[in-house]
Amino acid sequence: MxxxxxxxxxxxxxxxxxxxxxxxxxxxxxxxxxxxxxxxxxxxxxxxxxKEKQLAGTIEFPLPRDMRPMPPLHHNGGIDGTPPPVAPAVAAPPAPAKVEKPEPVAEEASSANTVAITSPMVGTFYQSPSPTAAAFVKVGDRVSVGQTVCIIEAMKLMNDLPSEVSGKIVKICAENGTTVEYGQTLFLVDPKG
Known part of the structure; x- marks a missing residue:
């Protein structure tokens, strides 16, 4: 220039x-x-x-993306002395959803002469082997001992849950894709049905 x-x-x-x-x-x-x-x-x-770039007097080690701090801001303000722009505040993440308590097995099973199929582990409940596939069982279907009634995903492993009783599915107590607890009732089966 x-x-x-x-x-x-x-x-x-x-x-x-x-x-x-x-x-x-x-x-x-x-x-x-x-x-x-x-x-x-x-x-x-x-x-x-x-004017040469000023080099920072620190040594930086690469960190995973989610652990990297924001780079320091070196801004002297505008020509008219205005302060640097402030970044908008970030909203706090939503509070975790309240986990429902397992349903009381004894009350439901005895009141309608049904048998409960419960979750053997904590995980995600799936009614079908894939999102586009038909459900393993529906209300009104007959099941036999050993027949797969759902999948429980735990730690990225898909676990088939076989029925321990023969009979007719009276009620599906868990929603597809939701987290279930150990011992939570998943299905009610009428063994006489």
Missing amino acids: RLYGSAFESIQGKVVKIDLQQIKELLGIVSSTDVTELTIEFGDQRITVK
């Missing part, structure tokens, strides 16, 4: 002397603005002032 200020007009053919005060002013201009390089030519004389 070439700068010809009013103090340097009509310099063609003349020897121009630059004093220390003028050099200090040029350095001040470069350091207080976003200009990274300033070159001034007077005939065959040239002054170049360059």
Whole structure:
């Protein structure tokens, strides 16, 4: 960038002397603005002032993306001295959903002469082998001992849950894709049905 200020007009053919005060002013201009390089030519004389990047005096080690801190902000404000923009506040994550208590097995089983099929583990309840496949069983279906009635996913493992009783499915007590607890009633089966 070439700068010809009013103090340097009509310099063609003349020897121009630059004093220390003028050099200090040029350095001040470069350091207080976003200009990274300033070159001034007077005939065959040239002054170049360059601003190098400041290197941080710290050593950084790569961290996983979710553990990386935000980079430090080096901002001196705008030209008019306004403060740097503030990032919008981030909303807190929603509170975890309240986990339902396992249904009382004895009351439901005895009241309707049904037998409960319960979850043998904590995991995610799936009624079918895939989202597009038909459910293993529906209300009204007959099941036999050993027949798969659902899948419980625990720690990325799909566990088939076989029926321990023969009979008719009276009620499906868990919703597809929800978390179930150990001992929670999943199905009610009428062994006489």
